[in-house]
Amino acid sequence: MPDAIVIGAGASGLAVALLLARGGWRVDVLDRDPDDRPRDLADVADWHRPGATQTWHSHAFLARGRSLLREHAPEILDGLRAAGVRETRLSEHAPPTLADVPPEDDELVVLGCRRATLDWVMREVVGREPGVTIRSGARVAGLLTEARGPGSASGAGAAPGTEAASGAGAPLVVRGVRLANGSSRTADLVVDAAGRLSPVRRWLVDAGADLPPPAEVDCGIAYYSRFYRRRGPEPAVALNRGHTAGASFDRYSCLMFPADRDVFSMTFGVLPEDGDIRVLRHGAAFDAAARAIEMFVPWLDAEQVVPVSPVTAMSHLSNRLRPLVADGRPGVLGLLTVGDAAIITNPAHTRGVTLALLGAVRLAETVRAIRDPADRALALDQSLRTEFAPWFEDSVHQDAARLLRWRPDNPGVRSGGDPSPINGALPTGYTPWPPRPEWGANAPAAAGAGVTNGEAYLAARRDPWVWDRFTRLQNALLPPSAVLTDSAFVARVRDVLATGWRPDPVPGPSHGELMGIATEALAQEGAGARARGN
Ligand SMILES: Cc1cc2nc3c(=O)[nH]c(=O)nc-3n(C[C@H](O)[C@H](O)[C@H](O)COP(=O)(O)OP(=O)(O)OC[C@H]3O[C@@H](n4cnc5c(N)ncnc54)[C@H](O)[C@@H]3O)c2cc1C
Structure with a gap:
């Protein structure tokens, strides 16, 4: 052997x-x-494993990962189910702006834990x-x-x-x-x-x-994460990103990751050099900032949730x-x-x-x-x-x-x-793929060169077929070459773009407003602690 x-x-x-x-x-x-x-x-x-500190940050697991477990290690999937993993059918969280509701698909299921x-x-x-x-x-x-x-x-x-x-x-x-x-x-x-x-x-x-x-x-990003436990029932809110909820705002992003049983986590993504935003390391500041984003209010109702971790930060990611x-x-x-x-x-x-x-x-x-x-x-x-x-x-x-x-x-x-x-x-000896990728979300793709991820994301909120292909790309079920440069996909995305339709932006505070809210919450906590004589 x-x-x-x-x-x-x-x-x-x-x-x-x-x-x-x-x-x-x-x-x-x-x-x-x-x-x-x-x-x-x-x-x-x-x-808390010091050898894998990302364990303290939010994770979600793609449909391809679930399929691999199902095929090669079904006992692990069974074990996760016994542990209360959440299996989310992506069709149930498809954007409401789609022209038609996508059919159920057993492959398009993600794991939350x-x-x-x-x-x-x-x-x-x-x-x-x-x-x-x-x-x-x-x-x-x-x-x-x-x-x-x-x-x-x-x-x-x-x-x-x-x-x-x-x-x-x-x-x-x-x-x-x-x-x-x-x-x-x-x-x-x-x-x-x-x-x-x-x-x-x-x-x-x-x-x-x-x-x-x-x-x-360099990824040009740093993360701040915190875990919470729900005391009450889960809010009946669709996950606008399929396996997570959230958005990218000006100079920051915030995502909510539903996890196993009654746990979920929140993660802010920020520029690594953003010194002001380090205030998020403090629990009170983090909680207040997350609650300031309208879509998370039902999740973070102070009566219904309790934080179960400190805020953890991670940078130097490439x-x-x-x-x-x-x-x-x-x-x-x-x-x-x-x-x-x-x-x-x-x-x-x-x-x-x-x-x-x-x-x-x-x-x-x-x-x-x-x-x-x-x-x-x-x-x-x-x-x-x-x-x-x-x-x-x-x-x-x-x-x-x-x-x-x-x-x-x-x-x-x-x-x-x-x-x-x-x-x-x-x-x-490495051949860049695709041969001449376009840099930047706003750069128009050269004729026949494909569409950007940002353009595809937008069209996937309108055209059900584009949603299906793009969701498979996001879940690593299809490689980028089968989607972003596929001629049928490119044509359908461009059709949507040509209509001028754009989704409503997700409401949320600007970076400056978020900093104000977080700093104020921290100051109030300090004042409260002083008043209590701590
Ligand atoms: C902030 C953050 C968030 C993430 N979120 C997601 C997500 O949502 N979904 C997702 O799929 N992925 C996510 N990832 C990526 C994911 O965590 C990694 O891709 C995954 O952990 C890789 O697994 P691995 O086994 O290769 O490495 P690891 O999980 O890091 O395991 C490496 C192991 O090697 C051990 N080790 C290291 N050095 C030695 C040594 N010298 N001798 C013996 N043992 C050693 C460590 O103790 C550790 O247990 C995230 C990563 C980060 C940083």
Whole structure:
């Protein structure tokens, strides 16, 4: 039985462990966090994993993610249902401005639950799987590597974090991992599922692996999130964004994420450099700001809800693609990547876990079908470039369009239709997709080049067929190329745009008004505390 080591017990690591074990592998999942998962799911709000701090932020899970679970790991979906996950039929939340009500569709169903609930259920299911061992408190501190090929110098010039460095030009071979406690483990395959902050790529480069540069583009956004518990019945309000409710206003956005059982969360998206808005870190300011947005009033009635978390903030977010193959030459053998270690998109699009699950499926399929490590690396690289890279690019384009609205003087992207990101080179041998994407929501698409996401979003509020295709795009059921540049789709979107119809804007305070409300609420809380002698 071959042995695999998976670094990281997040969504991607657990999914890949399950699928590899079912393909006949013995799998050790190593996670740096201590084993402090609450025994009872009811206490999941207290589970704060320092290794995956996004767990404290709002999450929603796309229809494609649900389909992947249904097909490849139905026990996880069953476990989520038992945990009170919300399954929302998107047709029931279609815009009222559509010409016709869309029919029910079993595929167009999204999952609403806290990220901690998903991880709790996944650990429960994967931990029971024969062949999988999950080890907590097992921080991986380096790789066991050796060089391969002519001219390689195995063992020479070992870099920090590695046992040996590779010879120039030869692919580095990974044989196992070194743990922070000084022990080491060998395996036939190591999977980097260590997430956004994975150190593995740095170790590979330090050891001399010849890797293409990552593509990395700043998202230009920071998030503030807070969780609440409802005491009363849920308000009968449609979710205007399908799986969430909310809107983008001037220089900020605010979304509400319904979650498992009686929990929901709110998230503000803001410019990272927006110093004034940091007042939202305070609970009183956050609550008052959220309540100032009309559509959330029924959700945030003070009599009906109680906050169940502090406000958490997260910034330094980027869209990122990290291939391991340069110009058709694998830089490393015996190690594959999955989840955020391979691709990250702006969390606003709620695609991360779906892409992590898809990556786990593709990795397990590849390993099952192909034995040669170099061919495996090439096959997964092909998948990264064709199936995953379009989501990276789509995210970059959507961020660029938003930044043109939020930060018109300094959007942080090149204007004039230049598709190359400014903060990082595209990987060598990488063909940008689509060939000449348009930057910015307002830029008219060149003839035949497609429509922007913003244009499609608008038309999807009017034309039911456009809504169906666009909803499948948003849920990763169709790739961007099958929608935004599809000639029939483009024609239908342009028909709607040509009528001059525009949806009513979602009412909400301006950025300045929001700041005033939040600052005032904080001052009142301070005055109240002083009056009480605290
Ligand atoms: C603010 C925010 C909101 C988001 N919202 C959504 C959403 O609504 N929907 C969605 O689908 N996605 C969302 N995402 C993205 C999603 O959280 C990620 O895509 C997803 O967590 C990726 O899973 P992963 O398993 O690759 O990484 P992670 O879940 O980050 O797991 C990585 C694991 O590796 C472990 N680890 C790290 N280093 C080591 C080491 N050296 N040794 C051992 N273990 C290690 C960590 O402890 C952790 O458990 C959001 C992300 C952010 C930042």
